[in-house]
Amino acid sequence: EQIEKGGYEHFMLKEIFEQPKSIHDTMRGRLLVDEGVIKMAGIWDHLERFKNANRIIIIACGTSWHAGLIGEYLIEEYARIPVEVEYASEFRYRNPIITDKDVVIAISQSGETADTMAALKLAKEKGAFIYGICNVVDSSIARITDAGSYTHAGPEIGVASTKAFTAQLTILTLIAFKLGKHNGNLGNAEFMSLIAELDAIPKRVEEVLSSTHEQIQQIAKDFISTTNFLYLGRGYNYPAALEGALKLKEISYIHAEGYPAAEMKHGPIALIDENMPIVIIAPKKGHYDKIVSNVQEIKARKGKIIAVVNKGDRQVSEMADYVIEIPETSECFSPIVASVPLQLLAYYIAVYRGANVDQPRNLAKSVTVE
Numbered sequence: 001e002q003i004e005k006g007g008y009e010h011f012m013l014k015e016i017f018e019q020p021k022s023i024h025d026t027m028r029g030r031l032l033v034d035e036g037v038i039k040m041a042g043i044w045d046h047l048e049r050f051k052n053a054n055r056i057i058i059i060a061c062g063t064s065w066h067a068g069l070i071g072e073y074l075i076e077e078y079a080r081i082p083v084e085v086e087y088a089s090e091f092r093y094r095n096p097i098i099t100d101k102d103v104v105i106a107i108s109q110s111g112e113t114a115d116t117m118a119a120l121k122l123a124k125e126k127g128a129f130i131y132g133i134c135n136v137v138d139s140s141i142a143r144i145t146d147a148g149s150y151t152h153a154g155p156e157i158g159v160a161s162t163k164a165f166t167a168q169l170t171i172l173t174l175i176a177f178k179l180g181k182h183n184g185n186l187g188n189a190e191f192m193s194l195i196a197e198l199d200a201i202p203k204r205v206e207e208v209l210s211s212t213h214e215q216i217q218q219i220a221k222d223f224i225s226t227t228n229f230l231y232l233g234r235g236y237n238y239p240a241a242l243e244g245a246l247k248l249k250e251i252s253y254i255h256a257e258g259y260p261a262a263e264m265k266h267g268p269i270a271l272i273d274e275n276m277p278i279v280i281i282a283p284k285k286g287h288y289d290k291i292v293s294n295v296q297e298i299k300a301r302k303g304k305i306i307a308v309v310n311k312g313d314r315q316v317s318e319m320a321d322y323v324i325e326i327p328e329t330s331e332c333f334s335p336i337v338a339s340v341p342l343q344l345l346a347y348y349i350a351v352y353r354g355a356n357v358d359q360p361r362n363l364a365k366s367v368t369v370e
């Protein structure tokens with residue numbers, strides 16, 4: 001097992017550090033920047049089916065559901081196809097309205113999650129075209145879908161999903177750009193500039209890992225005894241906030257909630273005092289001014305602010321107690337780069353609390369029961 005961990009203390013840390021490679025592997029052979037092409041057999045063969053879809057319904061659980069929410073932002077922005085995102089467990093039990101004009105995308109690292117599988121079967125029975133985004137090759141979900149794209153993240157052993165999540169975001173980005181180009185919603189110049197930026201995302205992730213790793217270990221030490229955390233973000237980074245909170249709760253057993261930052265004033269703001277740490281994802285591109293005023297509201301209530309900002313940020317940084325810098329990207333890529341320090345933060349808080357990071361209590365890697 002020590003050999004498999006490749007010198008890292010836990011699989012989770014190894015998998016966090018593998019992300020430049022796993023994102024790159026997920027794009028390899030699909031993103032051909034010089035030719036200006038995205039080649040994905042699963043989508044290529046069914047482009048008209050996607051183009052003419054009434055809507056796309058994404059079904060998933062847990063972290064994969066968070067990836068689905070970001071997929072909604074991506075596909076609606078670039079391909080202009082309506083998207084709904086559903087928990088598989090809710091979808092399957094509420095007699096959903098599905099027709100043969102719908103495309104249902106299931107996202108699952110393991111490809112074995114019972115609720116996701118059952119929801120897909122239901123969608124198939126009702127005539128929808130079903131598409132899978134799985135990491136495990138030849139898994140049950142991969143086998144029952146009409147078509148799909150694998151995330152080539154490699155085996156993920158840590159129960160807390162890290163590299164599978166960013167690989168799912170990579171696939172969803174490729175799908176959104178591919179459909180957008182095909183539909184004519186994404187012009188050539190914008191398409192070319194976005195795919196060039198996507199191609200460099202593994203490098204950006206590498207930079208984040210090396211520039212934040214030590215700093216986050218220091219930050220984590222200050223929160224070993226904390227009992228609650230809030231995670232906030234807007235737009236593309238609202239689901240990234242949900243995912244940051246899920247990572248912390250599942251491995252450190254600290255209660256954490258993710259919220260869209262603007263919803264704070266509808267309830268969670270009542271929780272804020274000097275004992276409440278708030279992780280706020282605030283990149284320049286992405287409602288920055290609005291986030292600044294959310295941070296002011298937190299500051300006025302003495303909340304402890306851990307801000308994830310772009311390099312050179314001033315306004316949010318001046319108010320924050322801790323500043324974690326990530327490189328500036330187009331908004332659609334920011335959840336990938338912003339998630340990495342949040343994974344590290346959850347990891348180190350959990351390690352310092354003596355938790356079993358790779359196998360947290362009560363959790364299984366693949367949930368094959370209802």
Ligand code: AGP
Binds near residue numbers: 107116159363366
């Ligand atoms: C992620 O850290 C969790 N352990 C969990 O939420 C997981 O994402 C969920 O069970 C879905 O699994 P799947 O992607 O294999 O379907």
